[in-house]
Amino acid sequence: MKTKAERERDKRMRWWRQARFGMFIHWGLYSQIGRHEWVMNRERIPLSDYERLADIWKPEPRAARFWAKMARQAGMKYMVMTTKHHEGFCLWDTQQTDYNAVKRGPGRDLVKEYVEACREFGLKIGFYYSLMDWHHPDGVNCLYDEKARQRFVKFTHNCVRELCSRYGRIDILWYDGPAPLRTPELWESRKMNAMVRKLQPWIIINNRSLLPEDFGTPEGHVTPESEGRDWEACMTFNDSWGYMPSAIDWKSPRQVLEMLRTAAAGSGNFLLNVGPAPDGAFPQEAIERLKVLGRWLSKHGEAVYGDVDRIEGRLEWMPAGNWTLKGNNAYFWCSRWVGQELVIGGFQTKVQRVFCLTTGQPVNFRQSEKRLLLSGLPARNPDSEAGITVFRLEFNRKPLQKLGPCCQVIDG
Numbered sequence: 215m216k217t218k219a220e221r222e223r224d225k226r227m228r229w230w231r232q233a234r235f236g237m238f239i240h241w242g243l244y245s246q247i248g249r250h251e252w253v254m255n256r257e258r259i260p261l262s263d264y265e266r267l268a269d270i271w272k273p274e275p276r277a278a279r280f281w282a283k284m285a286r287q288a289g290m291k292y293m294v295m296t297t298k299h300h301e302g303f304c305l306w307d308t309q310q311t312d313y314n315a316v317k318r319g320p321g322r323d324l325v326k327e328y329v330e331a332c333r334e335f336g337l338k339i340g341f342y343y344s345l346m347d348w349h350h351p352d353g354v355n356c357l358y359d360e361k362a363r364q365r366f367v368k369f370t371h372n373c374v375r376e377l378c379s380r381y382g383r384i385d386i387l388w389y390d391g392p393a394p395l396r397t398p399e400l401w402e403s404r405k406m407n408a409m410v411r412k413l414q415p416w417i418i419i420n421n422r423s424l425l426p427e428d429f430g431t432p433e434g435h436v437t438p439e440s441e442g443r444d445w446e447a448c449m450t451f452n453d454s455w456g457y458m459p460s461a462i463d464w465k466s467p468r469q470v471l472e473m474l475r476t477a478a479a480g481s482g483n484f485l486l487n488v489g490p491a492p493d494g495a496f497p498q499e500a501i502e503r504l505k506v507l508g509r510w511l512s513k514h515g516e517a518v519y520g521d522v523d524r525i526e527g528r529l530e531w532m533p534a535g536n537w538t539l540k541g542n543n544a545y546f547w548c549s550r551w552v553g554q555e556l557v558i559g560g561f562q563t564k565v566q567r568v569f570c571l572t573t574g575q576p577v578n579f580r581q582s583e584k585r586l587l588l589s590g591l592p593a594r595n596p597d598s599e600a601g602i603t604v605f606r607l608e609f610n611r612k613p614l615q616k617l618g619p620c621c622q623v624i625d626g
């Protein structure tokens with residue numbers, strides 16, 4: 215029996231669990247330098263020098279419209295944008311500090327523009343908020359001085375309150391960087407999140423205020439968290455969260471899709487980052503790849519979105535590819551094409567039909583006790599976008615594939 219709190223979580227998480235794929239946006243003063251969002255800290259840039267960036271930042275009006283349009287086109291269902299990163303510059307019209315986008319260079323509420331863009335393109339809205347703050351005068355000494363801690367925590371709670379009360383319904387609160395304070399008690403996170411939930415009863419909160427809340431946030435790797443715990447892997451597109459033209463190791467659509475598959479197969483979500491240029495433009499490399507992802511997902515989306523189940527314990531890895539699972543259907547993502555015939559071993563359930571999402575054609579198959587043979591396939595992988603062809607294997611009950619101990623083969 216689920217507790218009341220668990221049932222409530224199920225309700226608010228419903229859309230999120232079906233959405234699977236979101237866009238992370240890192241945008242701030244650091245975008246103007248173009249050397250990573252940690253540049254202020256890593257290069258020890260004096261605060262007075264860095265602050266000047268606030269006055270000269272002139273992003274294009276409503277740049278977020280393009281992001282939302284791209285996210286939508288790429289098959290993403292939600293966005294999460296940095297309302298304040300570690301640098302401390304607030305992108306919204308805050309009363310807590312003058313170091314904000316309305317009072318300084320941009321002269322506009324960039325969070326408002328982002329919210330409007332998400333709504334226009336039917337995307338759920340997430341706010342990233344960094345607890346760590348390199349600009350706030352108490353951001354460091356809060357660790358040693360109780361009065362400073364109280365001031366800093368008050369500032370933090372007030373910022374979060376503003377974000378949760380000024381923009382209508384917000385879907386996700388994505389905390390980050392709980393430093394230097396190291397416990398939820400010191401941040402007064404319970405109180406803060408109770409306030410958030412009062413203002414936004416449907417909001418989903420991540421685990422980075424040092425409380426578990428609604429979902430875990432593995433970063434830089436896609437590894438399912440334990441059964442029953444919701445999780446979202448976040449990943450850079452090119453090894454930097456903030457805009458950084460010299461970071462040229464862009465993940466290919468193929469790599470991104472494999473990560474998305476791993477997330478979906480483990481009942482998790484995948485948040486892919488883009489660091490827009492200071493004017494708000496997306497790097498060309500991101501645009502090209504997002505378009506490919508969108509085209510691929512428009513054909514193969516049913517293997518990703520919706521009530522996808524964990525494959526763990528039900529399906530086995532294969533040399534030619536791997537799986538997602540949804541009810542009575544197993545989706546085989548074939549990324550290493552082996553030719554006109556494909557054999558999959560170990561099914562204990564009976565296949566009724568095989569359909570190729572990529573070609574839109576039914577596939578011939580023969581199933582014996584230990585082996586499933588797909589035949590009459592094209593000689594080359596028919597997916598021209600990412601080289602990942604998906605077969606839907608339809609069963610009359612939940613599929614089960616067991617290859618048994620790895621030393622075991624079959625006779626004859």
Ligand code: GLC
Pocket residue numbers: 240251252390433448455
């Ligand atoms: C890392 C980075 C930080 C970024 C975050 C996103 O912690 O240091 O800059 O915002 O990842 O999850």
